[in-house]
Amino acid sequence: MEWVRGDTIGFGTFSTVSVATNISKDSGEFPRLIAVKSSDSYGAASLSNEKSVLDSLGDCPEIVRCYGEERTVENGEKLHNLLLEYASRGSLATQLKKLGGEGLPESTVRRHTGSVLRGLRHVHAKGFAHCDIKLGNILLFNDGAVKIADFGLARRVDGVLTPSKEGVEIRGTPLYMAPESVNYNEYGSAADVWALGCAVVEMISGKTAWSVKEGSHFMSLLLRIGAGGESPMIPEFLSEEGKDFLSKCFVKDPEKRWTVEMLLNHPFVDVDCDEHDQREDYVLKVKEEEAPTSPKCPFEFPDWELMSSDSHTPSDSPVKRLGSLVSESLPDWSVEGDWVTVR
Numbered sequence: 001m002e003w004v005r006g007d008t009i010g011f012g013t014f015s016t017v018s019v020a021t022n023i024s025k026d027s028g029e030f031p032r033l034i035a036v037k038s039s040d041s042y043g044a045a046s047l048s049n050e051k052s053v054l055d056s057l058g059d060c061p062e063i064v065r066c067y068g069e070e071r072t073v074e075n076g077e078k079l080h081n082l083l084l085e086y087a088s089r090g091s092l093a094t095q096l097k098k099l100g101g102e103g104l105p106e107s108t109v110r111r112h113t114g115s116v117l118r119g120l121r122h123v124h125a126k127g128f129a130h131c132d133i134k135l136g137n138i139l140l141f142n143d144g145a146v147k148i149a150d151f152g153l154a155r156r157v158d159g160v161l162t163p164s165k166e167g168v169e170i171r172g173t174p175l176y177m178a179p180e181s182v183n184y185n186e187y188g189s190a191a192d193v194w195a196l197g198c199a200v201v202e203m204i205s206g207k208t209a210w211s212v213k214e215g216s217h218f219m220s221l222l223l224r225i226g227a228g229g230e231s232p233m234i235p236e237f238l239s240e241e242g243k244d245f246l247s248k249c250f251v252k253d254p255e256k257r258w259t260v261e262m263l264l265n266h267p268f269v270d271v272d273c274d275e276h277d278q279r280e281d282y283v284l285k286v287k288e289e290e291a292p293t294s295p296k297c298p299f300e301f302p303d304w305e306l307m308s309s310d311s312h313t314p315s316d317s318p319v320k321r322l323g324s325l326v327s328e329s330l331p332d333w334s335v336e337g338d339w340v341t342v343r
Protein backbone atom coordinates (compact mmCIF):
# COMPACT_ATOMS: atom_id res chain seq x y z
CA MET A 1 0.00 0.00 0.00
CA GLU A 2 1.26 3.52 -0.78
CA TRP A 3 0.56 6.01 1.97
CA VAL A 4 1.48 9.49 3.15
CA ARG A 5 1.97 10.20 6.84
CA GLY A 6 -0.24 12.88 8.40
CA ASP A 7 -0.63 14.23 11.93
CA THR A 8 0.45 12.35 15.04
CA ILE A 9 -2.60 11.06 16.89
CA GLY A 10 -1.11 9.13 19.78
CA PHE A 11 1.99 8.20 21.68
CA GLY A 12 2.80 4.87 23.27
CA THR A 13 5.77 3.63 25.19
CA PHE A 14 7.51 2.28 22.14
CA SER A 15 5.76 3.96 19.28
CA THR A 16 4.13 6.98 17.77
CA VAL A 17 0.81 6.64 15.98
CA SER A 18 -0.05 8.89 13.01
CA VAL A 19 -3.01 9.15 10.73
CA ALA A 20 -2.03 8.48 7.10
CA THR A 21 -3.68 8.74 3.71
CA ASN A 22 -3.74 5.71 1.49
CA ILE A 23 -2.74 6.95 -1.98
CA SER A 24 -2.54 3.57 -3.73
CA LYS A 25 -4.10 3.56 -7.20
CA ASP A 26 -6.09 0.45 -6.34
CA SER A 27 -7.03 1.92 -2.95
CA GLY A 28 -10.38 0.12 -3.00
CA GLU A 29 -8.99 -2.74 -0.96
CA PHE A 30 -8.07 -0.48 1.97
CA PRO A 31 -9.74 2.63 3.44
CA ARG A 32 -8.50 6.08 2.49
CA LEU A 33 -7.47 6.90 6.05
CA ILE A 34 -5.35 4.48 8.04
CA ALA A 35 -3.34 4.64 11.28
CA VAL A 36 0.40 4.03 11.12
CA LYS A 37 2.10 2.87 14.31
CA SER A 38 5.83 3.52 14.03
CA SER A 39 8.87 2.86 16.12
CA ASP A 40 12.62 2.86 15.79
CA SER A 41 14.65 -0.31 16.35
CA TYR A 42 14.02 0.03 20.11
CA GLY A 43 10.34 -0.82 19.71
CA ALA A 44 10.67 -3.11 16.70
CA ALA A 45 10.27 -6.32 18.77
CA SER A 46 6.99 -5.11 20.18
CA LEU A 47 5.69 -4.15 16.70
CA SER A 48 6.74 -7.51 15.23
CA ASN A 49 5.02 -9.31 18.07
CA GLU A 50 1.89 -7.23 17.47
CA LYS A 51 1.90 -8.03 13.74
CA SER A 52 2.35 -11.75 14.23
CA VAL A 53 -0.38 -11.90 16.91
CA LEU A 54 -2.80 -9.90 14.73
CA ASP A 55 -2.07 -12.24 11.81
CA SER A 56 -2.78 -15.27 13.99
CA LEU A 57 -6.00 -13.75 15.29
CA GLY A 58 -7.44 -13.05 11.83
CA ASP A 59 -10.61 -11.01 11.37
CA CYS A 60 -12.82 -10.12 14.31
CA PRO A 61 -15.17 -7.10 14.37
CA GLU A 62 -13.95 -6.19 17.86
CA ILE A 63 -10.22 -6.28 17.11
CA VAL A 64 -8.40 -3.54 15.21
CA ARG A 65 -7.40 -4.72 11.72
CA CYS A 66 -3.83 -4.77 10.49
CA TYR A 67 -3.18 -4.07 6.80
CA GLY A 68 0.51 -4.96 6.85
CA GLU A 69 3.88 -3.70 7.95
CA GLU A 70 6.52 -1.62 6.23
CA ARG A 71 9.94 -0.17 6.86
CA THR A 72 10.66 3.42 5.96
CA VAL A 73 13.50 5.88 6.33
CA GLU A 74 12.17 9.28 7.37
CA ASN A 75 14.46 12.23 8.05
CA GLY A 76 17.35 9.79 8.15
CA GLU A 77 15.67 7.59 10.76
CA LYS A 78 14.84 3.93 10.10
CA LEU A 79 11.27 3.22 11.15
CA HIS A 80 9.19 0.07 11.52
CA ASN A 81 5.57 0.76 10.66
CA LEU A 82 2.40 -1.19 11.32
CA LEU A 83 -0.52 -0.19 9.07
CA LEU A 84 -3.74 -0.32 11.05
CA GLU A 85 -7.42 0.42 10.82
CA TYR A 86 -7.93 4.07 11.86
CA ALA A 87 -10.13 4.74 14.87
CA SER A 88 -11.33 8.28 14.22
CA ARG A 89 -12.75 8.75 17.72
CA GLY A 90 -9.50 7.77 19.43
CA SER A 91 -9.20 5.63 22.52
CA LEU A 92 -11.49 5.36 25.53
CA ALA A 93 -8.70 6.96 27.58
CA THR A 94 -8.77 10.10 25.44
CA GLN A 95 -12.60 10.14 25.53
CA LEU A 96 -12.58 9.91 29.31
CA LYS A 97 -10.03 12.71 29.57
CA LYS A 98 -12.38 14.92 27.60
CA LEU A 99 -15.05 14.33 30.24
CA GLY A 100 -12.74 15.89 32.83
CA GLY A 101 -13.05 13.27 35.56
CA GLU A 102 -16.64 12.23 34.87
CA GLY A 103 -17.48 8.69 33.88
CA LEU A 104 -19.61 7.47 30.99
CA PRO A 105 -23.33 6.65 31.31
CA GLU A 106 -23.84 3.08 32.48
CA SER A 107 -25.70 2.04 29.31
CA THR A 108 -22.63 3.09 27.28
CA VAL A 109 -20.28 1.26 29.62
CA ARG A 110 -22.39 -1.88 29.25
CA ARG A 111 -22.17 -1.70 25.45
CA HIS A 112 -18.44 -1.01 25.41
CA THR A 113 -17.86 -3.83 27.88
CA GLY A 114 -19.84 -6.24 25.69
CA SER A 115 -17.67 -5.30 22.69
CA VAL A 116 -14.41 -5.77 24.60
CA LEU A 117 -15.67 -9.13 25.90
CA ARG A 118 -16.45 -10.31 22.37
CA GLY A 119 -12.98 -9.24 21.24
CA LEU A 120 -11.39 -11.01 24.20
CA ARG A 121 -13.44 -14.15 23.52
CA HIS A 122 -11.82 -14.27 20.07
CA VAL A 123 -8.33 -13.60 21.48
CA HIS A 124 -8.66 -16.30 24.14
CA ALA A 125 -10.24 -18.80 21.75
CA LYS A 126 -7.16 -18.43 19.53
CA GLY A 127 -4.94 -19.26 22.50
CA PHE A 128 -3.64 -15.78 23.30
CA ALA A 129 -3.84 -13.37 26.22
CA HIS A 130 -3.75 -9.64 25.45
CA CYS A 131 -1.78 -8.76 28.63
CA ASP A 132 -2.39 -5.01 28.37
CA ILE A 133 -6.13 -4.34 28.48
CA LYS A 134 -6.68 -0.72 29.51
CA LEU A 135 -8.66 2.28 28.29
CA GLY A 136 -5.81 3.50 26.07
CA ASN A 137 -5.99 0.24 24.14
CA ILE A 138 -9.74 0.28 23.50
CA LEU A 139 -10.49 2.25 20.35
CA LEU A 140 -13.69 3.98 19.24
CA PHE A 141 -14.87 4.19 15.64
CA ASN A 142 -17.24 6.60 13.93
CA ASP A 143 -19.85 3.93 13.29
CA GLY A 144 -19.99 3.16 17.03
CA ALA A 145 -17.71 0.11 16.85
CA VAL A 146 -15.40 -0.51 19.80
CA LYS A 147 -12.24 -2.52 19.20
CA ILE A 148 -9.26 -3.82 21.13
CA ALA A 149 -5.86 -2.56 19.96
CA ASP A 150 -2.19 -2.79 20.92
CA PHE A 151 -1.18 -6.44 20.88
CA GLY A 152 2.50 -5.58 21.46
CA LEU A 153 2.55 -7.44 24.78
CA ALA A 154 0.14 -10.23 23.81
CA ARG A 155 1.39 -13.77 24.27
CA ARG A 156 0.34 -17.30 23.47
CA VAL A 157 -1.06 -18.98 26.56
CA ASP A 158 -3.40 -21.71 25.35
CA GLY A 159 -5.32 -21.41 28.60
CA VAL A 160 -2.46 -22.71 30.73
CA LEU A 161 -1.73 -20.61 33.77
CA THR A 162 1.98 -21.28 34.05
CA PRO A 163 4.46 -18.62 35.00
CA SER A 164 6.03 -17.13 31.90
CA LYS A 165 9.56 -17.58 33.26
CA GLU A 166 11.49 -17.68 36.50
CA GLY A 167 12.17 -14.55 38.48
CA VAL A 168 10.28 -11.31 38.82
CA GLU A 169 8.48 -10.03 35.77
CA ILE A 170 6.26 -7.03 35.43
CA ARG A 171 4.36 -6.78 32.18
CA GLY A 172 1.73 -4.26 31.21
CA THR A 173 0.32 -1.49 33.33
CA PRO A 174 0.61 -1.92 37.13
CA LEU A 175 -2.83 -0.38 37.76
CA TYR A 176 -4.45 -3.18 35.76
CA MET A 177 -2.29 -6.07 36.96
CA ALA A 178 -4.01 -9.14 38.40
CA PRO A 179 -2.86 -10.64 41.74
CA GLU A 180 -1.52 -13.80 40.05
CA SER A 181 0.58 -11.70 37.66
CA VAL A 182 2.05 -9.74 40.56
CA ASN A 183 2.60 -12.82 42.73
CA TYR A 184 3.48 -15.60 40.31
CA ASN A 185 4.17 -14.07 36.88
CA GLU A 186 0.99 -15.63 35.55
CA TYR A 187 -0.32 -13.78 32.51
CA GLY A 188 -3.21 -15.85 31.21
CA SER A 189 -6.71 -15.13 29.99
CA ALA A 190 -7.89 -14.65 33.60
CA ALA A 191 -5.52 -11.68 33.96
CA ASP A 192 -7.26 -10.03 30.99
CA VAL A 193 -10.59 -10.41 32.83
CA TRP A 194 -9.17 -8.69 35.92
CA ALA A 195 -7.84 -5.86 33.74
CA LEU A 196 -11.22 -5.55 32.03
CA GLY A 197 -12.81 -5.12 35.47
CA CYS A 198 -10.36 -2.26 36.18
CA ALA A 199 -11.25 -0.70 32.81
CA VAL A 200 -14.98 -0.93 33.59
CA VAL A 201 -14.47 0.87 36.93
CA GLU A 202 -12.59 3.62 35.11
CA MET A 203 -15.21 3.94 32.38
CA ILE A 204 -18.05 4.28 34.84
CA SER A 205 -16.39 6.46 37.49
CA GLY A 206 -13.76 8.38 35.54
CA LYS A 207 -11.28 7.22 38.19
CA THR A 208 -8.82 4.36 38.31
CA ALA A 209 -9.86 1.20 40.12
CA TRP A 210 -6.99 1.65 42.59
CA SER A 211 -6.51 5.04 44.16
CA VAL A 212 -2.85 5.97 44.10
CA LYS A 213 -1.19 9.08 45.44
CA GLU A 214 0.74 11.03 42.86
CA GLY A 215 4.43 10.35 43.11
CA SER A 216 4.00 7.08 45.03
CA HIS A 217 6.24 4.16 44.08
CA PHE A 218 4.55 1.60 41.86
CA MET A 219 5.76 -1.15 44.20
CA SER A 220 3.41 0.01 46.95
CA LEU A 221 0.54 -0.57 44.53
CA LEU A 222 1.86 -4.02 43.59
CA LEU A 223 2.02 -4.93 47.28
CA ARG A 224 -1.63 -3.88 47.68
CA ILE A 225 -2.67 -5.94 44.65
CA GLY A 226 -0.56 -8.98 45.40
CA ALA A 227 -0.17 -9.32 49.11
CA GLY A 228 -2.97 -7.19 50.61
CA GLY A 229 -6.55 -8.19 51.30
CA GLU A 230 -7.73 -5.10 49.41
CA SER A 231 -9.77 -5.27 46.19
CA PRO A 232 -10.19 -2.64 43.48
CA MET A 233 -12.84 0.02 44.08
CA ILE A 234 -16.39 -0.86 43.00
CA PRO A 235 -18.36 2.39 42.55
CA GLU A 236 -21.28 2.75 44.97
CA PHE A 237 -23.58 4.35 42.38
CA LEU A 238 -23.23 1.44 39.95
CA SER A 239 -26.30 -0.78 39.44
CA GLU A 240 -26.45 -4.06 41.37
CA GLU A 241 -25.85 -5.88 38.08
CA GLY A 242 -22.72 -3.80 37.50
CA LYS A 243 -21.44 -4.44 41.02
CA ASP A 244 -22.02 -8.14 40.60
CA PHE A 245 -20.25 -8.14 37.21
CA LEU A 246 -17.20 -6.46 38.77
CA SER A 247 -17.18 -8.84 41.72
CA LYS A 248 -16.83 -11.72 39.20
CA CYS A 249 -13.90 -9.94 37.49
CA PHE A 250 -12.16 -9.23 40.80
CA VAL A 251 -12.06 -12.77 42.20
CA LYS A 252 -8.47 -13.03 43.42
CA ASP A 253 -8.05 -16.71 42.55
CA PRO A 254 -7.69 -16.85 38.74
CA GLU A 255 -9.15 -20.38 38.68
CA LYS A 256 -12.35 -19.11 40.30
CA ARG A 257 -12.56 -15.84 38.39
CA TRP A 258 -15.26 -15.80 35.72
CA THR A 259 -14.13 -16.40 32.18
CA VAL A 260 -14.95 -14.11 29.27
CA GLU A 261 -17.47 -16.67 28.04
CA MET A 262 -19.27 -16.65 31.40
CA LEU A 263 -19.22 -12.83 31.59
CA LEU A 264 -20.79 -12.56 28.15
CA ASN A 265 -23.92 -14.14 29.66
CA HIS A 266 -23.96 -11.79 32.64
CA PRO A 267 -27.01 -9.45 32.70
CA PHE A 268 -24.71 -6.41 32.88
CA VAL A 269 -23.72 -6.87 29.22
CA ASP A 270 -26.80 -8.69 28.05
CA VAL A 271 -28.30 -5.48 26.59
CA ASP A 272 -29.66 -4.36 23.26
CA CYS A 273 -26.60 -3.26 21.27
CA ASP A 274 -28.67 -1.11 18.90
CA GLU A 275 -29.89 1.08 21.71
CA HIS A 276 -28.69 4.58 20.96
CA ASP A 277 -27.43 6.62 23.87
CA GLN A 278 -28.28 10.24 23.19
CA ARG A 279 -26.72 11.47 26.41
CA GLU A 280 -23.30 10.05 25.63
CA ASP A 281 -23.22 11.69 22.22
CA TYR A 282 -24.39 14.98 23.70
CA VAL A 283 -21.84 14.97 26.54
CA LEU A 284 -18.97 13.99 24.24
CA LYS A 285 -19.91 16.57 21.63
CA VAL A 286 -19.97 19.39 24.17
CA LYS A 287 -16.70 18.32 25.80
CA GLU A 288 -14.92 17.69 22.51
CA GLU A 289 -15.38 21.33 21.63
CA GLU A 290 -13.56 22.32 24.82
CA ALA A 291 -10.75 19.78 24.88
CA PRO A 292 -7.67 18.93 22.85
CA THR A 293 -8.23 16.05 20.45
CA SER A 294 -5.07 14.07 20.88
CA PRO A 295 -3.01 13.02 23.87
CA LYS A 296 -0.09 15.30 24.58
CA CYS A 297 1.75 12.82 26.75
CA PRO A 298 1.82 9.03 26.99
CA PHE A 299 2.11 9.08 30.77
CA GLU A 300 -1.31 9.00 32.33
CA PHE A 301 0.31 8.10 35.61
CA PRO A 302 3.74 9.57 36.04
CA ASP A 303 6.72 7.27 35.74
CA TRP A 304 5.11 3.87 35.86
CA GLU A 305 2.11 3.40 33.67
CA LEU A 306 3.39 0.70 31.36
CA MET A 307 6.33 -1.42 32.05
CA SER A 308 7.91 -4.75 31.54
CA SER A 309 10.79 -5.70 33.73
CA ASP A 310 12.67 -8.86 34.28
CA SER A 311 14.75 -9.16 37.37
CA HIS A 312 16.44 -12.54 37.67
CA THR A 313 15.92 -13.13 41.35
CA PRO A 314 13.99 -16.37 41.75
CA SER A 315 11.95 -16.41 44.92
CA ASP A 316 8.99 -18.59 45.87
CA SER A 317 7.03 -16.32 48.16
CA PRO A 318 5.15 -13.41 46.59
CA VAL A 319 5.99 -11.17 49.53
CA LYS A 320 9.72 -12.05 49.27
CA ARG A 321 9.51 -11.67 45.54
CA LEU A 322 7.99 -8.21 45.78
CA GLY A 323 10.32 -7.33 48.61
CA SER A 324 13.30 -8.21 46.46
CA LEU A 325 12.08 -5.88 43.76
CA VAL A 326 11.57 -3.02 46.20
CA SER A 327 15.03 -3.43 47.68
CA GLU A 328 16.84 -3.77 44.38
CA SER A 329 18.34 -0.46 43.46
CA LEU A 330 17.66 -0.89 39.75
CA PRO A 331 15.85 -3.70 38.01
CA ASP A 332 17.18 -5.02 34.71
CA TRP A 333 15.01 -3.30 32.15
CA SER A 334 16.59 -5.03 29.16
CA VAL A 335 14.70 -5.99 26.02
CA GLU A 336 14.37 -9.74 25.71
CA GLY A 337 12.34 -11.58 23.11
CA ASP A 338 8.85 -10.13 23.10
CA TRP A 339 9.49 -8.49 26.44
CA VAL A 340 9.83 -4.82 26.12
CA THR A 341 11.49 -2.14 28.13
CA VAL A 342 10.24 0.17 30.83
CA ARG A 343 10.13 3.84 29.96
Ligand SMILES: Nc1ncnc2c1ncn2[C@@H]1O[C@H](COP(=O)(O)OP(=O)(O)OP(=O)(O)O)[C@@H](O)[C@H]1O
Binding pocket: 009, 010, 011, 012, 013, 014, 015, 016, 017, 035, 037, 064, 084, 085, 086, 087, 088, 090, 091, 093, 094, 132, 136, 137, 139, 149, 150, 152, 295, 298, 306
Ligand atom coordinates in the same frame (compact mmCIF):
# COMPACT_ATOMS: atom_id res chain seq x y z
N1 LIG B 1 -5.55 2.39 15.05
C1 LIG B 1 -5.57 3.52 15.74
N2 LIG B 1 -6.42 4.52 15.42
C2 LIG B 1 -6.44 5.67 16.14
N3 LIG B 1 -5.65 5.91 17.21
C3 LIG B 1 -4.79 4.95 17.59
C4 LIG B 1 -4.71 3.72 16.87
N4 LIG B 1 -3.77 2.95 17.47
C5 LIG B 1 -3.30 3.67 18.50
N5 LIG B 1 -3.89 4.88 18.58
C6 LIG B 1 -3.63 5.94 19.57
O1 LIG B 1 -2.25 5.91 19.91
C7 LIG B 1 -2.07 5.59 21.30
C8 LIG B 1 -0.85 4.70 21.46
O2 LIG B 1 -1.03 3.51 20.70
P1 LIG B 1 -0.63 2.08 21.25
O3 LIG B 1 -1.25 1.90 22.61
O4 LIG B 1 -0.96 1.07 20.24
O5 LIG B 1 0.94 2.27 21.37
P2 LIG B 1 1.95 1.54 22.34
O6 LIG B 1 3.33 2.03 22.06
O7 LIG B 1 1.75 0.08 22.25
O8 LIG B 1 1.43 2.15 23.70
P3 LIG B 1 1.33 1.64 25.16
O9 LIG B 1 2.37 2.42 25.88
O10 LIG B 1 -0.06 2.00 25.59
O11 LIG B 1 1.54 0.16 25.11
C9 LIG B 1 -3.40 4.94 21.73
O12 LIG B 1 -3.65 5.08 23.09
C10 LIG B 1 -4.40 5.68 20.86
O13 LIG B 1 -4.72 6.92 21.46
